[in-house]
Amino acid sequence: MSAKIANQATLLRRHGDASDAVSRLRELQRAALEAKSLTDIFGIEGDAAARYFEHFLTMLRPKVVAAEGLHFAVRSRRPARDPINAALNLSYGLLTADALRAVVACGLDPHAGFLHSSGRNTPALALDLVEEFRAPVADSIVVNAFNNGELRTRDFSTVLGTSRIGDRGRKP
Template sequence: MPRGRGVLRALAGLREGEAPLALAQLRGGQSFARGVVVSKIKNARTMLRRNHAAAEPAVLSELDQLARKAAEAPSLASLLGLEGTAARAYFGAFPGMLKGPDEVRGAFDLEGRNRRPPRDPVNALLSLAYALLAKDLAVTLGTVGLDPLLGFYHQPRFGRPALALDLMEELRPIVADSVVVAAINNGVIAPDDFQRHGDAVALRPAGRKKFLMAYERRMDQLVTHPVFGYRISYRRVLEVQARLLARVLLGEVGAYPSFRTR
């Protein structure tokens, strides 16, 4: 989307007091991209450390090193490359987080991340979880006066909630991926909940309903916020992080406080 149209969209129909925030969003915010990618990599490492049956030290070490490099990435292109390398390492180890009988784990096997369309059950669940989280973040960003279409890490494109995708990066492992792992390991979703159409795999309606309920339960789960130290739901985390980003853009906070779990 051309930047001029983005300006018009961002400023059109704003409530009183929101214009300064919209202008601040258009001027800056790119510096927080490194922070959310670092947090995404670190949160992915935490997911493996907590849930993998026997996470390889080499993989955990690689993720540590990639997070350190991402913190000093000199350009958006280099940051994208580091994130891609980290994702391959993480999803290469992802099956080790799935538990249960061999026949069940075999049904949920995957060969890395694939999408558009997802070609296996795990990727079908991941794609759905990411879509749900992006939707919730887009709504939340709008309520705090930020335009969800104007991103900094994900470049603006017509109809794409780029800023929601930016803010979602650090939450993917600990919210969306966690829902997928728990739904499989707890037997909420079974292999027969899926159907195949050509190369694409998708949930049947009954399976989709069960997964939506699992997602909502995760969003209602309490977690200690790493900055403020009090317990809030993951749904509330979305709002807190959006408001923190708004304060950064307005110059009220020096740097975006990323959300990381230990």
């Protein structure tokens, strides 16, 4: 969990405008290393995620945010409430699928995780492995795709408060 928080702090420092949040993420990174229980780790990770996503929009260029009318108040998984969340959901799903294939190719049980619970059809080990790579791989791709104009709000459909990425937005 410490590495995940470190990667979030690094991405926010490089692309965002939130030095106070970066400092707090570095403190949480150190605290994760000294956590005494899984419950403590989950609490630290939740605090770090809240601070990171609170400042996520600062990683997008102000011109892009204004021109596209982008907003990002809170991280929402299902359903995604805005295009940024929809793009994050897609990138996390693709990253998890790659991790799952790698775990199976190595002959490991994808359901035997450490941090994630292994519920019905939940690849807990793949989800555990993905945590460290969310910010440097998935989040950075989403930030760059919006900043470079590769993803635009017109690439998404929003119906009844749910945002979904369309065919044009999924094309390479």
